[in-house]
Amino acid sequence: MPSPRTIAIECLRYDPETDGAPRRQTYEVPFTDEMSVLQGLQYIKDHLDGSLTFRWSCRMAVCGSCGMMLNGVPALSCATFLRDYHPGGVRVDPLTHFPIVRDLVIDQDDFLRKLSSVKPYVIADKPRSVEEGPYRQTPAQMDDYYQYAQCINCLLCYAACPQYGLTPEFTGPAALALLHRYNADSRDGGRSERMQVINAEAGVWGCTLVGYCSQVCPKGVDPARAINQNKINSTKDYFRHWLMPWKSR
């Protein structure tokens, strides 16, 4: 039986208890055409080096756990295939712009704080009781926010965003896209509560429309659009605030 093809998977390794700085380790992994990069990492952990540490869960691009840098590009390791990196091999790094906890695992706390800050839930405009029945929306109303609701919090957009890397206070693509998702929902009346986040220097104004976030998003959320639409809203709010302070939101 012919020996299977192998591919070189070069992983960043970092053990906070023993390493001062990250190092790299390359593994030769046998692979078949259907194998994802995640499966390659799982092979390493199961057969070659049990200490390799990485996050994963659903294996089907809906949970957002397995985000990594593959040859310098943010991607979901479960949704990219080893065959596409053969024969050159693939360099696997943890998502850029986040502190490395260990190996390919990053510290997401900053994102989680920012996510809470945008109040990512419907603040009902006209609350309905159970007896009144469900909120109703036309297809056009749902179309206004649907794509922004597809976010799986995988953080590829944060790894893509150089402004987040340069200015860590920046609220960032996913959090701002989710902020817009709720503002754009016809059931929601919480726009004024979220305005403060939008208007801040670290809000929409931290974005310079690099646009790479929307390019790498595996779900078509288009955070660049969500953020930049709100520059107009923020500008309107700014002039309203100065010219008509009695109308402040």
Add this chain to the structure above:
Amino acid sequence: MDATRTYVRPMRGWWRHNPYYRAYIVREMSALFVALYALVLLTGLFRLSQGRAAYDGWRAGLATPWAVAFHVIAFAFIAYHAWTWFAVMPKTLPFVRVGGRRVDDRTIITAGAVAAVCAELVLFALVWWTRP
């Protein structure tokens, strides 16, 4: 999470190795030529206010090889600016709907590019028809 010794990677040279980032930097640097061109015009205005001799000196300067070369490069960068400006324009607009259907980004970009080409031609035509 405990205060584990996490490792923070530096941002130095972040734009060098990714073609998407390199294109972004070129786009942003086009602003240098916009600013410089505005300063060229401002200088011309200043010379105009100083009288014929000063202004004619500025005009002669514009005809030198260095000045023409600068403007050719500025033209290239500002044309790139124009192209990228319309390419990102859809991202700055709310969803545009015509007859209930969303107008897609490609249409918006094309409309912008067509508007720009028309504006450029109108400008040239105006200058052409009023030429001495």
Add this chain to the structure above:
Amino acid sequence: MKRSNKPIFWSLFGAGGTLAALVGPMLVLITGVLVPLGLLLPADTMSFERMRAFAQNGFGKATIFVVITLLLFHGFHRLYHCLHDFGVHVGPGLKAAFHGCAIAGTAATVFLLARIA
């Protein structure tokens, strides 16, 4: 979170960018290449008499003012952000310097246009 003052500069940046995108290339071509070299358009298109008359005329003044000031605000705002992108620590001093250049250029334009009565 403190409200950012970006909207003012962003609006000017956007207006300048749109102007530059719509007529910038042709303006540069005409004033910087065609007219100085006398290609397609005679070199005298920008003669002293014609430009003086243009700058004395109300429409001409408005055009010159809009073009110079909007391009200045666009250029300097984006250049300021470029510095930040290159890793330069941009504090309020640099911000004031860059936007100050645009403001100074605007003031100069107004002053000069007023002088060319």
